[in-house]
Amino acid sequence: MKNKPPYAIASVDAALLLAALLQQEGPMRVTDAAERLGVSVSTAHRLLAMLVYRDFAEQQEDRRYRAGPVWRAATPPEAPVARLREVALPHLRRLVDDLGETANVAVLAGADVRFVATVECDQVLRVGDRTGRTLPAHLASGGKAILAGLPDGERDALLEGVDVDLPRLRKELALVRRRGFALNDQATETGLAAVGVAVPGMDATVRAGLSLAVPTVRFARDRLPGWVAALTAAAAAIGAELAAG
Structure with a gap:
């Protein structure tokens, strides 16, 4: 990180x-x-x-x-990413208002995810703005959620040359598919945890994920169901809005 x-x-x-x-x-x-x-x-x-x-x-x-x-x-396709950011921002703001933690939207960029928008919460101890930054997709929560939805061949091709235990990652992504969300427990930064979901309905041009980033001191497993439900609803709304044009 x-x-x-x-x-x-x-x-x-x-x-x-x-x-x-x-x-x-x-x-x-x-x-x-x-x-x-x-x-x-x-x-x-x-x-x-x-x-x-x-x-x-x-x-x-x-x-x-x-x-x-x-x-x-x-340069990636311009309009889809700009449109994604435009559509996602109101939903990120609502997530932050409802959940009190920082929310992000990121897109798959090769073997990484690139953050295209962040809305920070107003707590003194918080995860900051990640806009413009990249993280390995197999470590970031939103990245893992995206990878879990890819065909095996496409995913393996993206990760070719990346230092990752593929058999172990495949098992983790199978779990992500069953649960519908992915976790990042300090894999990218000490003291930071995140939960992520994929935005449904995205085509191969732009694949996106939403994540909620939380300082580990406030990360509690009993809050996961509420976080996941809110993220999933926001991702579904973004996907539907983008599909409607």
Whole structure:
């Protein structure tokens, strides 16, 4: 698990996050970038200008910015991820209001999952924003929920070359399929636990999962049924909304 370094440079962090957002979600206006980063429009404009200069971004005719040539070969389909985030955010907010813990939506990106939206809870001790970060899919709760729903051949191809005990993982994913949810008990970060479910009805273009991330001091097995029920309902609603267009 990668933790934010204590010597992090805010401007560098903002530029890298913005580059990742353009690559993951597609074109955005300067005002969109400012809102996503929580900075002024002038700061967002300066960051975009530097990304353009280094070919991490480029400006379209409609004046929106998109991922530049550096990202082009690895750029995933833009509209589905942006639409997923748009649809998922209200449901994440309701989860946080109802459950009091941080909620995330992530998409499968090769053998990893990439977080595309986070809504933090307001507790002093909480799991922070994961937007733009990646974790190994076989360790993250949402990632395991997604992997459990894949055909065996597709899943094994994704994990080829990954340092993982495949027989053991297959058994765990079979359990995930039976239960309908996956757990991450400090597998990615000490002191953090998470429960995740897959978003149903997603096609091969974008496969997504929802997760609730909880400090281990508040993680209680007797709360799992309520958490799973809320996550499953939210995932079903997101899937239905996306299918309806």
